[in-house]
Amino acid sequence: MIIDCHGHYTTAPGQLVAWRNTQIDAKGDRSRMAQPDGPVISDDVIRESLLGAQIRTQQERGIDLTIFSPRAAAMGQHIGDEAMSQQWSRICNDLIRRVCDLFPDHFAPVCQLPQSPGCKPEGVVPELRRCVEEMGFVGCNLNPDPAGGYWTDPPMTDPWWFPLYEVLEDLDVPAMIHVSGSCNPNFQYSGAHYINADTSVFMQILDSDLFERFPRLKFIIPHGGGAVPFHWGRYRGLAMDRGRKEPGQMMGQNMFFDTCVYHQPGINLMTEVVPVDNVHFASETYGAVRAVDPETGHQFDGTKRYIEASPHLTDADREKIFEGNARRVFTWLKLPA
Amino acid sequence: MIIDCHGHYTTAPGQLVAWRNTQIDAKGDRSRMAQPDGPVISDDVIRESLLGAQIRTQQERGIDLTIFSPRAAAMGQHIGDEAMSQQWSRICNDLIRRVCDLFPDHFAPVCQLPQSPGCKPEGVVPELRRCVEEMGFVGCNLNPDPAGGYWTDPPMTDPWWFPLYEVLEDLDVPAMIHVSGSCNPNFQYSGAHYINADTSVFMQILDSDLFERFPRLKFIIPHGGGAVPFHWGRYRGLAMDRGRKEPGQMMGQNMFFDTCVYHQPGINLMTEVVPVDNVHFASETYGAVRAVDPETGHQFDGTKRYIEASPHLTDADREKIFEGNARRVFTWLKLPA
Numbered sequence: 001m002i003i004d005c006h007g008h009y010t011t012a013p014g015q016l017v018a019w020r021n022t023q024i025d026a027k028g029d030r031s032r033m034a035q036p037d038g039p040v041i042s043d044d045v046i047r048e049s050l051l052g053a054q055i056r057t058q059q060e061r062g063i064d065l066t067i068f069s070p071r072a073a074a075m076g077q078h079i080g081d082e083a084m085s086q087q088w089s090r091i092c093n094d095l096i097r098r099v100c101d102l103f104p105d106h107f108a109p110v111c112q113l114p115q116s117p118g119c120k121p122e123g124v125v126p127e128l129r130r131c132v133e134e135m136g137f138v139g140c141n142l143n144p145d146p147a148g149g150y151w152t153d154p155p156m157t158d159p160w161w162f163p164l165y166e167v168l169e170d171l172d173v174p175a176m177i178h179v180s181g182s183c184n185p186n187f188q189y190s191g192a193h194y195i196n197a198d199t200s201v202f203m204q205i206l207d208s209d210l211f212e213r214f215p216r217l218k219f220i221i222p223h224g225g226g227a228v229p230f231h232w233g234r235y236r237g238l239a240m241d242r243g244r245k246e247p248g249q250m251m252g253q254n255m256f257f258d259t260c261v262y263h264q265p266g267i268n269l270m271t272e273v274v275p276v277d278n279v280h281f282a283s284e285t286y287g288a289v290r291a292v293d294p295e296t297g298h299q300f301d302g303t304k305r306y307i308e309a310s311p312h313l314t315d316a317d318r319e320k321i322f323e324g325n326a327r328r329v330f331t332w333l334k335l336p337a
Numbered sequence: 338m339i340i341d342c343h344g345h346y347t348t349a350p351g352q353l354v355a356w357r358n359t360q361i362d363a364k365g366d367r368s369r370m371a372q373p374d375g376p377v378i379s380d381d382v383i384r385e386s387l388l389g390a391q392i393r394t395q396q397e398r399g400i401d402l403t404i405f406s407p408r409a410a411a412m413g414q415h416i417g418d419e420a421m422s423q424q425w426s427r428i429c430n431d432l433i434r435r436v437c438d439l440f441p442d443h444f445a446p447v448c449q450l451p452q453s454p455g456c457k458p459e460g461v462v463p464e465l466r467r468c469v470e471e472m473g474f475v476g477c478n479l480n481p482d483p484a485g486g487y488w489t490d491p492p493m494t495d496p497w498w499f500p501l502y503e504v505l506e507d508l509d510v511p512a513m514i515h516v517s518g519s520c521n522p523n524f525q526y527s528g529a530h531y532i533n534a535d536t537s538v539f540m541q542i543l544d545s546d547l548f549e550r551f552p553r554l555k556f557i558i559p560h561g562g563g564a565v566p567f568h569w570g571r572y573r574g575l576a577m578d579r580g581r582k583e584p585g586q587m588m589g590q591n592m593f594f595d596t597c598v599y600h601q602p603g604i605n606l607m608t609e610v611v612p613v614d615n616v617h618f619a620s621e622t623y624g625a626v627r628a629v630d631p632e633t634g635h636q637f638d639g640t641k642r643y644i645e646a647s648p649h650l651t652d653a654d655r656e657k658i659f660e661g662n663a664r665r666v667f668t669w670l671k672l673p674a
Contacts (some may be wrong), residue, residue: 144523150487151523158522185495186481186488191540191575195564196533203528223571227532227564230607233600234560237626237637238528263570269606270567289574300574 001335002304003326004058006176006222006258006282007066007107009096011053013046015039016095020074020088028084038091046095046102055106057285061304066285067330069110069141070096073189075180078148082116082123089114089127097135108333110139110176115146117153121164128164132171138332139220140168142175144201149184149193156201157208165214174218174256174329177201190288198226202255206239206247211254218254218329220280224270225257232273251278256329258282259303259321262289267306276317280325281307338672339641340663341395343513343559343595343619344403344444346433348390350383352376353432357411357425365421375428383432383439392443394622398641403622404667406447406478407433410526412517415485419453419460426451426464434472445670447476447513452483454490458501465501469508475669476557477505479512481538486521486530493538494545502551511555511593511666514538527625535563539592543576543584548591555591555666557617561607562594569610588615593666595619596640596658599626604643613654617662618644 019039030036058066070092077085093111100109111131113124131137142164145151154160156177168175179197180189187193198221211217221228228235228247235247244250251274258280261267271279283303293300307313307321327333356376367373395403407429414422430448437446448468450461468474479501482488491497493514505512516534517526524530535558548554558565565572565584572584581587588611595617598604608616620640630637644650644658664670 151521155523184488186492186541187537188540188544191543191572192533192537195536195568196529199532199536199564200524200529203525204523206528207525224567227536227567230561230564230567230603231532231598231600233598233603233630233637234626235528236630237599237628240628241626261568261570262574263610265606265609266567266570269602272602273600289571289578291574291577293570293573300570 001064002062002281002322004063004066004282004285005220005280005326006260006284007054007068008071008284008287009068009099010071010286011049012071012095013041013049015041015045016092019091023084023088024079028080028087038094041095043098043102046098050099050103053286055103058106061302063304065105065335066107067110067138067326068096068099068107070112072141072178073181075112075141075143076148077115077143077146077180078117078183082114082119085116086114086127093127093131093135093137108330109135109137110141111137112141113143115143117147121161124164125167128167128171132173132332136332136334137173138330139174139176141178143179144177144197145179148180149182149187155204157204157210165217169214169216172216172331174220176220176222178222194223194288195226198223199228202226202228202235205255206235206244206250207242211250211252215254218256220256220258222258222260222282222284224259224261224266225274229257229270229273248275248278251275256280256325259307260284260287260301261306262300262303264306264309267303268310268312271310271312276313276320277325279321280329281322338401339399339618339659341400341403341619341622342557342617342663343597343621344391344405345408345621345624346405346436347408347623348386349408349432350378350386352378352382356428360421360425361416365417365424375431378432380435380439383435387436387440390623392440395443398639400641402442402672403444404447404475404663405433405436405444407449409478409515410518412449412478412480413485414452414480414483414517415454415520419451419456422453423451423464430464430468430472430474445667446472446474447478448474449478450480452480454484458498461501462504465504465508469510469669473669473671474510475667476511476513478515480516481514481534482516485517486519486524492541494541494547502554506551506553509553509668511557513557513559515559531560531625532563535560536565539563539565539572542592543572543581543587544579548587548589552591555593557593557595557666559595559597559619559621561596561598561603562611566594566607566610585612585615588612593617593662596644597621597624597638598643599637599640601643601646604640605647605649608644608647608649613650613657614662616658617666618659
């Protein structure tokens with residue numbers, strides 16, 4: 001079985017985007033919105049948005065199941081206030097639940113969280129509990145920079161975040177550390193802000209005792225761990241210079257990288273240096289990159305073939321990356337018979 | 338000949354650090370400083386600071402010449418105002434000139450620039466011209482985030498920077514794009530802020546026409562280009578999706594990565610995907626990482642051995658990386674007979 005741990009509903013119906021634009025224009029004032037409780041979207045429209053897109057690609061590539069969440073770039077926790085973020089998150093998460101009800105063999109749900117800059121992380125707990133306990137979500141996306149590129153909230157190793165971590169441990173759900181869009185013109189979102197966030201949070205945790213404090217916390221750092229595998233020696237050395245655990249040891253049972261690295265040499269490097277137990281298969285399809293590589297004739301984001309071709313993996317390793325590691329980390333995942 | 342294009346005076350005498358602390362405490366008020374024009378440092382103290390450190394390492398590793406600049410983490414353009422930055426830069430640059438006069442066979446000078454958050458980049462031109470035209474400096478370090486981790490100035494593709502670029506073209510000196518310390522607790526400086534800056538500026542330029550506007554501009558992106566080689570497929574795809582030049586084509590005669598990547602698999606990847614004409618040998622010694630890798634028995638930052646062992650390079654390629662590319666880009670470099 002092949003489980004893709006990182007997919008977003010990037011092809012969500014236009015009604016969802018239109019509703020969000022209305023909410024932003026109304027600054028969240030329900031009296032100024034024609035449909036304050038969310039857009040009306042039929043099951044057929046949802047089906048159409050997926051059958052020719054993510055589901056077709058799954059079938060073409062031989063992916064069995066995608067762990068599926070709202071579009072990351074559209075979470076937009078930096079837009080408006082906490083109440084707006086709560087309303088928007090609830091609507092996005094409800095839609096993901098409907099996707100997974102319509103296609104239970106294709107998708108398992110992950111929620112976005114109603115964070116807001118400067119607001120305490122425990123404010124997201126009601127929505128997190130609703131999604132996991134009432135609606136069977138298997139994980140969440142946690143934004144390390146709700147300020148959208150200005151990084152004005154504390155680092156993820158700060159006690160600021162600890163009340164949320166207690167709940168994540170209690171629920172036993174993993175969090176993918178994923179920023180949203182960037183309103184800082186220095187950071188293009190998919191080529192800089194995403195990758196920088198991955199790198200930054202890794203370094204925060206490397207230089208901390210976070211996983212000693214929260215031994216059952218599980219973080220997935222997407223996009224191959226940002227810059228980390230490429231600079232694996234730098235991080236090993238920095239850890240030694242600081243008297244910290246080496247990166248592989250620090251990651252242990254707590255931190256995982258996905259395989260959203262869109263070329264063969266990148267996946268070769270990653271599978272050479274990162275412990276195989278800490279790598280989850282993913283492609284983020286449809287996501288950041290849609291082009292076909294003229295050198296291979298395949299889409300850049302068809303990462304399965306890179307895993308298959310990596311010279312550093314045994315068949316048993318590939319089974320872990322494609323399935324075993326996800327089964328172990330996503331304990332709420334109900335797999336199709 | 339082996340030229341290391343990225344070294345900082347990280348072992349500068351304590352008097353320099355003490356002077357800077359005094360300047361910061363006095364908020365730049367010369368009347369409150371015992372030595373307002375800079376610390377008194379003897380030639381012998383300078384010699385001692387280098388002979389057992391950078392020069393010994395050069396000799397042990399077989400490096401002939403290091404292109405040498407003030408300590409990047411101490412540039413601190415975010416501290417104080419433009420006048421303080423000007424005074425501090427002048428003192429640091431004068432000290433680098435003395436280093437190169439004392440050891441002309443070992444070091445060639447690169448200057449720091451008196452940037453300050455929110456201040457127009459052309460404000461650094463007098464110090465840049467002084468260093469290049471009067472003191473024979475061969476390049477400069479340009480900080481893409483004078484705000485020290487808050488990224489509040491415009492991206493490097495914004496016309497904000499163009500007056501400085503005109504002068505860089507006029508002088509024909511390359512700029513290494515190098516941030517300084519980070520006052521944002523989200524970004525540890527050497528494991529996150531440096532790497533993020535490299536990645537961010539690369540992406541800014543990939544999605545711009547900067548090098549069409551300034552065809553003689555030369556930027557060196559240090560630390561192996563941040564995350565870029567690891568995500569080479571992502572950047573190729575992003576460029577195609579946006580109708581931009583592919584990364585290798587964009588880099589052309591204008592952008593170069595150094596080899597400050599501290600393990601063999603990282604250098605292997607880099608030399609597999611990045612055009613060899615765009616790679617400069619560097620180790621940033623003494624720099625971010627000082628530990629010895631217990632797996633190899635060698636220091637992580639001894640990058641020369643990784644270049645020598647890369648399976649993707651011919652002897653002619655290695656000559657370019659070690660010497661030829663630096664001779665071509667640093668046109669002001671006077672090499673020892």
